[in-house]
Amino acid sequence: xxxxxxxxxxxxxxxxxxxxxxxxxxxxxxxxxxxxxxxxxxxxxxxxxxxxxxxxxxxxxxxxxxxxxxxxxxxxxxxxxxxxxxxxxxxxxxxxxxxxxxxxxxxxxxxxxxxxxxxxxxxxxxxxxxxxxxxxxxxxxxxxxxxxxxxxxxxxxxxxxxxxxxxxxxxxxxxxxxxxxxxxxxxxxxxxxxxxxxxxxxxxxxxxxxxxxxxxxxxxxxxxxxxxxxxxxxxxxxxxxxxx
Amino acid sequence: xxxxxxxxxxxxxxxxxxxxxxxxxxxxxxxxxxxxxxxxxxxxxxxxxxxxxxxxxxxxxxxxxxxxxxxxxxxxxxxxxxx
Numbered sequence: 001x002x003x004x005x006x007x008x009x010x011x012x013x014x015x016x017x018x019x020x021x022x023x024x025x026x027x028x029x030x031x032x033x034x035x036x037x038x039x040x041x042x043x044x045x046x047x048x049x050x051x052x053x054x055x056x057x058x059x060x061x062x063x064x065x066x067x068x069x070x071x072x073x074x075x076x077x078x079x080x081x082x083x084x085x086x087x088x089x090x091x092x093x094x095x096x097x098x099x100x101x102x103x104x105x106x107x108x109x110x111x112x113x114x115x116x117x118x119x120x121x122x123x124x125x126x127x128x129x130x131x132x133x134x135x136x137x138x139x140x141x142x143x144x145x146x147x148x149x150x151x152x153x154x155x156x157x158x159x160x161x162x163x164x165x166x167x168x169x170x171x172x173x174x175x176x177x178x179x180x181x182x183x184x185x186x187x188x189x190x191x192x193x194x195x196x197x198x199x200x201x202x203x204x205x206x207x208x209x210x211x212x213x214x215x216x217x218x219x220x221x222x223x224x225x226x227x228x229x230x231x232x233x234x235x236x237x238x239x240x241x242x243x244x
Numbered sequence: 245x246x247x248x249x250x251x252x253x254x255x256x257x258x259x260x261x262x263x264x265x266x267x268x269x270x271x272x273x274x275x276x277x278x279x280x281x282x283x284x285x286x287x288x289x290x291x292x293x294x295x296x297x298x299x300x301x302x303x304x305x306x307x308x309x310x311x312x313x314x315x316x317x318x319x320x321x322x323x324x325x326x327x
């Protein structure tokens with residue numbers, strides 16, 4: 001019998017969105033999900049890994065830099081290399097960049113202010129494992145809460161990201177336009193979220209786990225986790241079909 | 245003997261230094277003027293003297309800085325006896 005896709009939510013010292021992620025996965029969506037401590041070196045038995053938001057290691061040195069050296073991130077690198085789904089949210093995105101699993105860097109916001117507010121995003125790719133339940137070009141609402149979320153990469157890297165279609169979410173206004181006012185932190189190319197070349201690792205600054213229930217004022221984040229679940233289930237069904 | 249060095253890190257030119265801009269705004273508010281303000285950080289490291297330049301370079305490039313967005317300079321301090 002095929003088992004349900006299982007989610008790991010990594011806990012670093014200083015993570016503070018880990019419980020929110022587990023709550024959405026387990027209580028709201030009913031998926032098998034467990035916490036995984038940062039010293040864990042084995043992710044076998046999991047199908048997806050969530051690196052949650054927070055301030056791992058107090059943001060010392062650079063946000064995500066110390067976490068990127070932890071045993072679990074070595075395991076995440078192997079897991080991603082084997083095709084597992086990995087999503088890094090906020091501080092989790094910073095960890096993925098510091099670990100070299102995604103290109104570029106996140107630096108202090110334009111204006112040097114912490115921004116905690118709703119943003120509107122355009123879904124640039126609806127054909128990834130994380131976004132299949134969104135429509136291409138759909139404008140969604142997700143909240144941000146960060147001080148270091150300004151995406152930066154050298155011009156040649158930005159060009160390559162655009163050419164390969166790795167930008168998954170962009171900050172836009174309600175009408176889907178990339179106006180300067182719609183960009184909360186000064187991110188280059190309005191980048192809010194991007195995937196690796198293979199498409200199985202996603203990092204984003206907005207918090208989908210904070211908008212997965214109507215009571216929280218929006219549910220646009222929920223489909224991200226549902227897309228992952230569906231993609232993993234379809235992959236497992238396909239594999240089961242092949243071996244029959 | 246050990247070598248003591250000071251490493252000074254700044255954002256590369258071209259990477260928006262939001263802290264530097266904020267500090268400049270604060271200076272202006274006090275009627276003080278600086279045509280450019282950049283905010284960086286510093287590390288003091290003590291390493292074995294043998295191949296110290298190489299050791300410090302590796303520390304800087306693998307962990308202390310993000311070479312994508314930051315530049316660093318190494319300044320020699322006095323030699324310190326190994327405890």
